[in-house]
Each structure stands twice: as C-alpha cells, then as structure tokens.
Amino acid sequence: MNSTLDSQNQPRKVVEMRDIVKRFPGVLANDHVDFDLLEGEIHALLGENGAGKSTLMNILAGMYKPESGSIKVHGKPVTFTSPRDAITAGIGMIHQHFMLVPSQTVTENILLGLDEPRFIMDLKNYDQKIIELGEKFGLPVDPTAKIWQLSVGEQQRVEILKMLYRGADILIMDEPTAVLAPQEIDILFITLRNMVALGKSVIFISHKLHEVQKIADRLTVLRKGKITASGVDAKGKSRAELARLMVGREVIFNLDKKEAKPGKVVLKIENVHCLNDKNLKALNGVSFEVRSGEIVGLAGVAGNGQKELADVLTGLRLCSEGTIIVQGENIVNMDAKAGIRHGVSHVPEDRTHVGTAPNLSVTDNVIMKNYYKKPIARGWMLHSPSADKYANEMKEIYDIVVPSVETPVRLLSGGNLQRVILAREISSQPTFMVAMQPTRGLDVGAIEGVQKLLLLLRDAGAAILLISEELEELISLSDRILVIYEGEIMGEVTDGDIGKIGLMMTGTRQEQLESMGVQDAN
Amino acid sequence: MQTDSGKIPSNQGIFPFRIKFEERISDVPKWYTFAISFGAVVFALLIGAIILWLAGGNPWATYAHIGRSSFGSIGVFSDTLVKATPLILVGLACSVAFRMKLWNIGAEGQFFIGAFAASAVILIPILPETAPSWLFIVVTAAAGLIGGGLYGLIPGLLKARFNVNEVISTLMLNYIAIAWNNYFIFAVWTEAGFQMSKVFPQNSWLPRLTDLGSKIPAFRGLTTHFGLVLAIIAAVIVWLILYRSRWGYEIRLIGDNPKAATYAGIPIKKHIVWVMVLSGALAGLAGMSEITGVVHRFQGAISPGYGFTGIIVAWLAKLNPFAVIFVSILFGALILAGREIQPSGVPKMIQGVILVSLIASDFLVRYKVSISRQRAEA
Numbered sequence: 001m002n003s004t005l006d007s008q009n010q011p012r013k014v015v016e017m018r019d020i021v022k023r024f025p026g027v028l029a030n031d032h033v034d035f036d037l038l039e040g041e042i043h044a045l046l047g048e049n050g051a052g053k054s055t056l057m058n059i060l061a062g063m064y065k066p067e068s069g070s071i072k073v074h075g076k077p078v079t080f081t082s083p084r085d086a087i088t089a090g091i092g093m094i095h096q097h098f099m100l101v102p103s104q105t106v107t108e109n110i111l112l113g114l115d116e117p118r119f120i121m122d123l124k125n126y127d128q129k130i131i132e133l134g135e136k137f138g139l140p141v142d143p144t145a146k147i148w149q150l151s152v153g154e155q156q157r158v159e160i161l162k163m164l165y166r167g168a169d170i171l172i173m174d175e176p177t178a179v180l181a182p183q184e185i186d187i188l189f190i191t192l193r194n195m196v197a198l199g200k201s202v203i204f205i206s207h208k209l210h211e212v213q214k215i216a217d218r219l220t221v222l223r224k225g226k227i228t229a230s231g232v233d234a235k236g237k238s239r240a241e242l243a244r245l246m247v248g249r250e251v252i253f254n255l256d257k258k259e260a261k262p263g264k265v266v267l268k269i270e271n272v273h274c275l276n277d278k279n280l281k282a283l284n285g286v287s288f289e290v291r292s293g294e295i296v297g298l299a300g301v302a303g304n305g306q307k308e309l310a311d312v313l314t315g316l317r318l319c320s321e322g323t324i325i326v327q328g329e330n331i332v333n334m335d336a337k338a339g340i341r342h343g344v345s346h347v348p349e350d351r352t353h354v355g356t357a358p359n360l361s362v363t364d365n366v367i368m369k370n371y372y373k374k375p376i377a378r379g380w381m382l383h384s385p386s387a388d389k390y391a392n393e394m395k396e397i398y399d400i401v402v403p404s405v406e407t408p409v410r411l412l413s414g415g416n417l418q419r420v421i422l423a424r425e426i427s428s429q430p431t432f433m434v435a436m437q438p439t440r441g442l443d444v445g446a447i448e449g450v451q452k453l454l455l456l457l458r459d460a461g462a463a464i465l466l467i468s469e470e471l472e473e474l475i476s477l478s479d480r481i482l483v484i485y486e487g488e489i490m491g492e493v494t495d496g497d498i499g500k501i502g503l504m505m506t507g508t509r510q511e512q513l514e515s516m517g518v519q520d521a522n
Numbered sequence: 523m524q525t526d527s528g529k530i531p532s533n534q535g536i537f538p539f540r541i542k543f544e545e546r547i548s549d550v551p552k553w554y555t556f557a558i559s560f561g562a563v564v565f566a567l568l569i570g571a572i573i574l575w576l577a578g579g580n581p582w583a584t585y586a587h588i589g590r591s592s593f594g595s596i597g598v599f600s601d602t603l604v605k606a607t608p609l610i611l612v613g614l615a616c617s618v619a620f621r622m623k624l625w626n627i628g629a630e631g632q633f634f635i636g637a638f639a640a641s642a643v644i645l646i647p648i649l650p651e652t653a654p655s656w657l658f659i660v661v662t663a664a665a666g667l668i669g670g671g672l673y674g675l676i677p678g679l680l681k682a683r684f685n686v687n688e689v690i691s692t693l694m695l696n697y698i699a700i701a702w703n704n705y706f707i708f709a710v711w712t713e714a715g716f717q718m719s720k721v722f723p724q725n726s727w728l729p730r731l732t733d734l735g736s737k738i739p740a741f742r743g744l745t746t747h748f749g750l751v752l753a754i755i756a757a758v759i760v761w762l763i764l765y766r767s768r769w770g771y772e773i774r775l776i777g778d779n780p781k782a783a784t785y786a787g788i789p790i791k792k793h794i795v796w797v798m799v800l801s802g803a804l805a806g807l808a809g810m811s812e813i814t815g816v817v818h819r820f821q822g823a824i825s826p827g828y829g830f831t832g833i834i835v836a837w838l839a840k841l842n843p844f845a846v847i848f849v850s851i852l853f854g855a856l857i858l859a860g861r862e863i864q865p866s867g868v869p870k871m872i873q874g875v876i877l878v879s880l881i882a883s884d885f886l887v888r889y890k891v892s893i894s895r896q897r898a899e900a
Contacts, residue, residue: 336784336786337789360778368775380768382771
C-alpha cells in the first residue's frame with residue numbers, strides 16, 4: 001500500500017494504527033481508535049488528562065499491549081512486546097519524566113543500554129559522534145557535561161538525541177512543553193521543525209491549544225478514549241472548536257439547585273504567586289474572593305495552576321508573594337493546621353496519596369481532622385469507642401459501603417473512598433471548602449450523590465471553591481465560574497456560556513473577548 | 523472482540539499449568555494471617571531439617587535438643603527469658619521507629635549508651651553503695667532511658683533539620699557508642715588494668731528470682747531478673763501509645779502516608795525527633811537492664827548484637843508490641859541453643875530461614891494464587 005501511495009507522490013503513511021482497544025481496570029482508555037502519521041509531519045494529539053493520548057502512544061512505543069487492533073509501521077504490520085522492539089522499528093518516545101542518570105555524562109546516558117562500545121570505553125570517539133548528530137539536527141549539547149548540570153531544556157535535548165542516536169525516525173513527544181520555560185519552548189519548536197525538514201516524523205502530545213496551532217501540521221483529538229477529530233488540518237479549526245472537541249458538550253445534569261444567597265466574604269486572596277514542583281511559575285498574581293453560601297467554579301485545562309492553587313489555600317505549598325485571608329486572618333505560608341482551625345476543608349485531587357492513609361482503617365481515616373478534639377481525644381489518649389461510634393455515624397450518613405469501620409481503606413472502591421473523604425471534610429462543618437475534581441472517576445450515581453452533598457453544604461452557608469475539568473459539572477454546580485490559564489485568572493463567567501469559558505481556557509482574557517464583541521462562540 | 527485483559531492467554535509453553543497471582547481486594551480474616559505465619563515457620567523448620575540431614579546430622583534429634591536446651595526445664599526456660607529480655611526492649615524500640623518508617627538501625631549503639639549511663643550512676647558514683655535497691659532501679663532506669671534517648675535525639679535532629687538519612691547516621695553512631703564505652707572501660711573505670719570495671723555493689727543489681735530462693739526454694743538458681751518486668755511494662759506502654767493515644771495515631775498516620783499527615787496538619791519533623799528519642803530510650807533501657815541485671819559490671823562485649831536482632835524481632839512481630847514479646851522468647855531460645863549444641867551455626871541458620879520464609883509468606887497474604895491446568899487452545 002505504501003508503495004502505491006509513494007508512486008502517486010503523496011506523503012507516505014509511516015504509522016497506521018487501526019481499531020486500537022485498550023482497557024484498564026474500570027476504564028476504557030482507548031475505544032476503537034484509529035491513528036495515522038505521515039512522513040515529515042508534526043502531528044498533534046490533543047485531549048484532556050485521561051483522554052487516552054498517552055495510552056495510545058505507549059502502545060505505539062511498545063510499553064503497553066493493546067487488547068485488539070493492528071499497527072503498521074512503514075507499511076509493515078508489527079507487534080511490539082517491548083520498547084526495544086519499537087526502537088528497532090524506528091519509534092522513539094520521549095516521556096514527560098526524563099529517564100536519565102543524573103551523575104553520568106551526556107554521552108554515557110546516550111550510550112546506556114547499547115551494545116557499543118563493547119569493552120573499552122573510548123568515549124572521546126562517541127563524544128564527537130554526538131556533537132555531529134547534535135549539529136545536524138540543531139540540538140547543541142556538551143557531551144561531557146553531567147546530566148545534573150544541565151537545564152531541563154538541555155536534558156530534553158539529550159533525550160531526543162538518545163532516540164536519534166538509536167536511529168528513530170518517528171519521535172513521540174509526551175507533553176514536551178509541560179516542563180519548559182517559554183524561551184525553551186521556542187527553541188524546542190525550532191528543533192522540531194528542523195527534524196521534520198530532515199525527514200523525521202513527530203507526534204506531539206499536548207492539551208495546550210495555542211502551542212498545537214503554532215507547531216502542528218495536522219491534529220487528532222481524543223475525548224474519553226474516543227476520536228473526536230482525526231487528522232484534521234491544524235490551522236483549519238478555531239480554538240473554540242478545538243476546545244469543544246476536547247471537552248465535549250454533554251447533557252447538563254438537572255440538579256435541584258436553589259438560588260444562591262451569598263453572604264459575607266470568607267476567603268479573600270490577593271496577588272498570590274507560587275512555584276510548582278519543578279520550580280517553574282505556577283501562579284502568577286491570582287486574586288479573588290469566595291463568599292459564604294456560594295460555589296465558585298474554577299475552570300481551566302489541567303496543569304494551569306489549579307493544583308497549586310488548592311495547595312496554597314490549604315497550607316500544603318508556600319507562596320512567594322501574596323495574601324490568603326480566611327475569616328479575617330492571613331494564613332499565608334502557615335501549615336495545614338492553621339487553615340483547619342479556621343474551618344478550611346479540602347477534598348484533594350489525589351485521593352489515595354494525599355486524602356487518605358491506605359493501610360489505616362476507615363475509622364482512622366475519618367477522624368483525621370478531629371482526632372485532637374473532644375470527644376475522640378481525652379487528654380493525650382484517644383478514646384477508641386468514641387472514634388468507632390463517630391465512624392459508624394459517618395458510615396450511615398454518607399452511605400459508605402464497607403463491611404466494618406475496621407477495614408483498611410485501600411480495599412474501598414473509588415466512590416466509597418471519596419465518600420470517606422467527603423464525610424470527613426463535610427462533617428467538620430467547614431466555613432470554606434476547596435474541592436478538587438470531587439467526582440473524577442466515579443460512576444454516574446456516585447457523581448450525583450457528591451454533587452448533592454456539595455449543594456447541601458453550600459445551602460448550609462459554606463463557601464466552596466470547586467476545581468474541576470468537567471465543564472458540565474462546573475456549569476451546573478457553580479454560581480459563578482473563574483477561568484484560570486497559565487497561573488492567571490482570565491475572567492469570570494456568570495451565565496455558564498461554554499463558548500466564553502472555552503476561549504478563556506485557551507488564553508483569551510475577558511477584556512479581549514469583550515472588545516472583540518464575542519457574543520457566543522458556538 | 524474486547525477481551526478482558528485478565529483472560530489473555532499468556533506465555534503458553536511447555537509448562538502444563540498456569541499460575542496466576544492476583545492482588546487480594548478483600549480483607550483476609552485474622553486467623554488466615556496467623557495460619558500463614560505458622561505454616562511459614564513449619565516450612566522453615568523443614569528446610570532446616572533437610573539441611574541438617576544433608577550435613578549428616580539427625581534433624582529430629584537436633585530439634586529435640588534445641589527444644590530441651592531452651593524450654594526443657596524451668597532452669598533453662600529462665601535462661602531463655604534472660605536472653606529474651608533485652609530483645610523485647612530493643613524490638614519495641616525498632617517497632618516504634620519502624621511504625622513511622624524511620625529506619626533506626628542504631629539500637630545497638632543506643633543500647634551501649636544506655637548501659638553506660640546506668641553504669642555511670644553506680645560507678646561515678648551518683649548513688650552511694652548503701653542506697654536502697656528500689657532507688658537504684660529508679661535512678662539507673664532513668665539514666666538508661668535518658669542516655670539512649672539522647673543518643674536517639676542526635677540522628678532525629680539531623681534528619682528533621684538537615685534531612686540526613688537516619689540509616690547512615692544511626693549505623694555510624696553505633697561504632698561511636700562502642701568506642702565511647704571502650705574509653706571508659708580501658709581508661710576511667712578500669713579495675714587493676716583489666717578491661718572492665720569493678721563488680722557493681724549488690725544493692726544496684728536488678729532483683730532476680732534466685733534472690734527469693736531462701737523463701738521459695740523453686741526459684742533457687744533462676745537468673746530471670748526484674749528487667750523482664752520492665753520489658754513487659756514497656757510493651758504495654760508502647761501498645762497504649764501506638765494504638766490508644768493521639769501521638770500514636772499521628773505516628774501511624776505519618777508512617778502510612780506522610781502526605782496525608784501533612785494534609786491533616788501534623789508537624790512531621792517534630793514527630794521524627796520525638797519518635798527517635800522514644801526509640802533510643804527503649805534501646806537504652808535494654809542496655810541498663812542487661813548491665814544491672816546480668817553483667818553486673820561495666821565491660822565490653824555486653825551484646826551479641828541485640829540491637830540488630832531487635833530489627834528482625836520487630837519485623838517478624840509485624841511491629842506489634844505484644845507479638846514482640848513472643849518473637850523475642852523464640853529468638854532468646856535460639857540464642858541459648860546456639861551455645862548448647864554443635865555446630866553452633868545451626869540456630870543462626872534456622873533463624874535466617876525462619877526470617878526469610880516469614881517475610882516471603884507475606885506474599886500469600888497480599889496475593890491470591892490460583893493454579894489451573896493450561897488449556898490446549900486458549
């Protein structure tokens with residue numbers, strides 16, 4: 001097939017994936033997905049977190065085995081059983097987390113795992129080869145430098161060189177810009193252009209629309225494991241259209257929602273700045289307030305500072321600048337206890353690693369925020385009958401399905417685990433709650449239950465900040481929606497206009513929208 | 523078309539059976555865990571028997587001899603308890619620290635410093651020789667606790683303040699403790715140039731069962747001393763701390779998930795310091811109990827590696843304070859048997875095999891194993 005295409009002087013298909021299905025426990029990560037890559041193109045793979053982009057590419061790179069479906073590379077059917085097979089076929093994947101040995105040099109890292117040099121480490125020769133390879137593709141790097149001395153951008157170059165050195169002509173880049181500073185991104189884009197000009201093909205996984213439009217030739221969009229746009233011209237679609245293909249538009253749940261009665265300001269944050277785990281800017285002067293009795297939604301594509309915002313509000317991350325005032329006291333850069341004293345509760349995004357202690361019992365997990373208070377604490381002792389009684393009450397009220405409160409929570413299903421967390425966080429009668437992705441991964445019934453609990457909490461007078469990537473959920477639950485983009489608040493939407501939210505999510509400010517006179521981007 | 527991933531036929535080969543491991547998703551009953559551990563010990567003894575048989579010995583006679591020389595009479599059982607006493611305290615010390623995933627492997631050093639501090643009370647002397655026995659017990663025990671505690675404080679502070687790896691710092695401090703003690707043995711409290719102090723005055727000895735021999739003839743010659751009582755009290759207190767106190771709850775929470783602990787507002791660094799102090803204090807008490815209960819003079823070579831055996835004891839007891847008592851008695855028996863039978867390497871080997879099979883048996887608690895016949899065409 002490739003030869004006929006070749007003779008017609010069309011770009012050859014270097015990768016053809018057909019009808020790929022991949023399941024993980026409880027999730028259909030790829031649902032009959034097709035994907036084509038042409039020679040010499042940069043093909044963007046778009047989608048939200050959990051849409052199945054990385055899964056699809058891990059299949060192509062030999063990390064996962066699909067349940068069904070076929071893959072052809074350069075027209076030949078292939079079955080990969082390991083990444084080594086994929087490399088041999090010319091496919092190299094550059095992961096988000098670099099796989100480099102920090103204490104070794106660039107050359108040593110590139111040669112790692114190869115058959116050459118066999119015995120004598122005549123690295124000088126190889127240094128020269130690597131310099132030449134780098135010059136050819138515009139990837140300047142000092143081969144004798146140790147990895148730990150290099151910037152993140154340079155380390156990424158080493159990863160690319162590693163793949164090129166192994167003869168890869170199809171490069172998969174998994175969110176390569178997520179770790180880079182803006183100038184480094186520009187350099188990376190020049191490099192990518194260079195490489196395709198020399199006949200390489202690149203798959204660029206991303207969820208950042210502006211970058212995709214800047215660099216990609218064609219794009220494919222995944223949503224919840226399914227293709228929503230396949231191989232379309234990257235410049236042929238507006239950002240709003242792409243945003244809709246990514247986040248979709250589903251029936252909005254009809255919730256029995258009363259009119260909000262916002263009261264006094266409970267949370268007021270001003271000009272908050274902070275860094276993320278990679279020491280890059282995550283929040284860049286965020287200011288807003290949340291009143292009692294209202295739910296404020298925070299919309300945004302994942303990785304635009306939402307997690308960091310939740311962390312700084314609950315004392316898990318330090319701010320470099322700014323104030324966080326809860327009930328009149330500035331709690332910025334205090335530990336979590338300071339917030340807990342003021343009635344701040346937190347439904348964390350990561351249920352198993354932050355929200356619960358997996359090997360401890362349901363009882364131990366529900367008392368996490370009030371174990372030091374009466375009646376559970378009696379002096380320095382913990383009164384376990386009181387703790388068990390409290391846990392059993394929580395089990396009844398929040399409908400936690402578990403044989404006994406002694407059961408370790410690692411044995412609970414996702415929905416039940418979330419109920420344990422919500423039971424703990426809601427029963428503390430918070431004045432302010434940060435709820436991050438409270439319904440992610442739950443089934444429909446559980447989602448409704450969680451949403452109702454949040455509305456009840458609102459009606460009881462709590463101030464709630466709801467952070468979610470599910471736009472439908474944000475729109476149906478929130479009384480107003482703030483949109484965050486690269487650590488800055490783009491604007492506020494009160495009428496639930498999904499088009500406006502979509503544009504702000506991709507970096508358009510509210511003022512710009514108004515001056516453009518956008519009514520409805522639908 | 524969409525097959526369940528679990529049913530995918532994999533590695534069909536010459537082997538006619540297929541063994542599948544699945545992580546258990548439901549809780550196993552308590553008796554099951556117990557039965558598995560018991561089975562593992564039996565399995566280990568069988569392996570030991572095979573090795574003994576291969577070496578030309580009679581395994582059953584050997585086991586019977588081990589049993590007799592550790593449990594055979596009240597006299598040898600008393601000796602077993604003497605060996606178990608320091609193991610209980612050191613095992614508790616490790617259990618407390620390990621519960622928070624603080625890898626204190628410096629119990630040996632803390633044991634030596636505890637022994638030093640208790641000896642100092644007697645040799646400086648802080649208490650006159652004629653002081654009553656109960657006063658000696660209180661003061662030397664306090665000294666042992668404080669000495670070991672301070673010696674645990676050092677790695678605790680280093681870890682909390684500078685994030686120094688406690689495995690390295692506690693390990694290295696062991697050598698310093700031994701050298702420190704040797705200085706005093708050789709230079710300060712040496713008796714007539716020998717590498718040991720004078721014998722402690724009788725009043726400072728921990729009371730032994732044999733001391734009651736004049737009243738209760740059955741106790742005559744039994745060396746089990748008051749340290750065992752201290753060890754059992756310590757086990758109860760450690761259990762209360764871990765399972766019935768706020769502090770223990772915080773320790774368990776940090777141990778299981780430090781991120782969740784931070785999220786609940788618990789200051790982890792403060793706990794690192796205090797847990798290391800408690801762990802060190804318990805090991806120090808073991809040193810005090812050994813020096814005033816068994817050795818009765820300050821000298822070198824007071825421990826055949828109790829501090830390290832304590833690590834194994836804690837691990838086998840799954841960090842449960844009461845289980846520590848029973849595991850310690852088992853290990854005490856094996857140490858004692860080591861002196862009784864030839865070749866003396868045998869009990870050590872059995873210890874090792876028991877440890878390995880108990881640790882490996884944990885796999886059966888966490889995973890379900892099913893063996894099925896490989897279908898011809900799957």
